Amino acid sequence: MRIQSIVALTDFSTAGELALDRAALLAAAHQARLHILFGAETPHPRFTDPQARLEQRARQLARRHGLPVQALEHRGGSVAGEALRAAAGADLLVMDRRPPAGMAGLLGGSMLARVLRASSCPVLVVQQPVHGAYAHVLVAVDFSAASDALVRYAGGLEAAAAVELFHAADRRCESTAQALRDYRHEVRRQAQGRRVRLSDVFEARRNRVGMAVGAGDRARQLAVQQESAGADLVALAHRRRGLLGDLLRGRATRRVLDGVGCDVLVYPQDYPGTQARAQSAVARRWTEAT
Template sequence: MRLQTIVALTDFSTAAEHALDRAALLAAEHKARLHLLFGAEQPDPKFVDPQARLEQRARQLARRHDLPVKALAYRGAGVVDEVLRAAVGADLLVLDKRAHQGVEQLWRGGTLSQILRRSPCPVLVVQRAAREAYAHVLLAVDFSPAADAMVRYASGLDTAAAVELFHAVDLRDEAKLRSAEASAQAVRAWRAQMQRHAHDRLVRLSDAFEARRNRVGMTVGMGDVARQVAVQQERSGAELVALMHRRRGWMLDLLLGSVAQRLLGDVGCDVLVYPHDYAGAAPRGTTAQPRVARRWTQAI
């Protein structure tokens, strides 16, 4: 998988500049075009001409990473609409975790939640300074039909990174067993069966890495997805977590929250959010790589 166009959003804050740096590193890795876009819900008055500053940053990144960088013109349609327009045809959208929001966004959701709900491409939310390539990537998979495409896409961001496939077993069926007064032995047997089933499906997903040099891990957790992924990220030290995002209406997101948004509140690493209906799921190009060295598995 090779990215061809990356769009990065900035408001020139420190967090947003981290996102620009990560976008530039990925663009250099993939020899991709990098498009920069300015967007701020609350513009900083010290930036009198943000477009001029954006063009300056484009020149700086182009020189530093030896890649084509373009400063996109801001048309004044609102941050979310501008971002979504720029992301059409892109392979990846990169931005920081924007916590502030206006009165209207309290109802429709903040900038980030609106973008996650409507983005035409995967979204990388950067939460750390980008000093080097990712070394460990944690992929939270749900075994949906799009899981294979998500795994191939996310693992292709940095082909030198160690990859860990993770699945959290839903415990709602266990709660039904307990409510039916099933014995402790029956509950333990059910858990063991679910762990074996999840492991077998992770093994099948890992077939996508038969051409990778690095190690591929497989881990099974039990319980709430966002919480279990956060726990495993802290345990493994992964610099990037990737997960599938199922689009829902803004009202459901407001009432229930999405797994992606909850996860962003629990981890301090970067998070890749992959839309389950991503139209560009099929890879545009692949490169031959050596076979995988070995697999490792654990259950938590």
């Protein structure tokens, strides 16, 4: 998996600049085009000409990382709308997490929530200082086809990182409990036969892959596993919904963002090409376990 185009959003705050730094590192690793965009829900008196500041940051990042960086112009729409427009057709949108602003934010959710409801590409939410490439990626999986594509994408995002596949199942559901038992049996059988190979999972073969299974609330289990493993990136699939569906059923992703102390990659379940990407042998075995 190779990322060719990355869009990063900043408001020049400390958190926004971390998003730019992370996006630049990933763009350099993939030799991708980097597009950066300024977006602030409230004007900042320090930046009378934010576009000029953005173009300066583009030149700085280009020199530092040796890659093409373009400063995009804000066309006057909402921050979420501008971010979605810029990311249309991109392979990744990188942004920080910021609290809701004003009554509109309280009614419609945070700007991030609005982006996640509509983004057609994966969104990387940066929540921690950037100290280098990701070292340990924790991927939340289930028995769906979306997990197949998520594993490939997350594993290819940082080719040298250790990758841990984590499944949290609800023991109260008998069908899920049976699938969990089958999954554990299959993992054990593969480990004994030494047939879980990296080439079965990723095109980039430098990853170290581990598997873990938990039971209970997924968001809570992911937070516990992330802290225990010391993962610096959590990746999960996200079902895009409208505002009402997000308010009623879309809280799992927000709870993961609240619960983990690291960056979070949110992968749309209907991301274009998901079915075409779902070809790994290990992923097929997960599906067969159901």
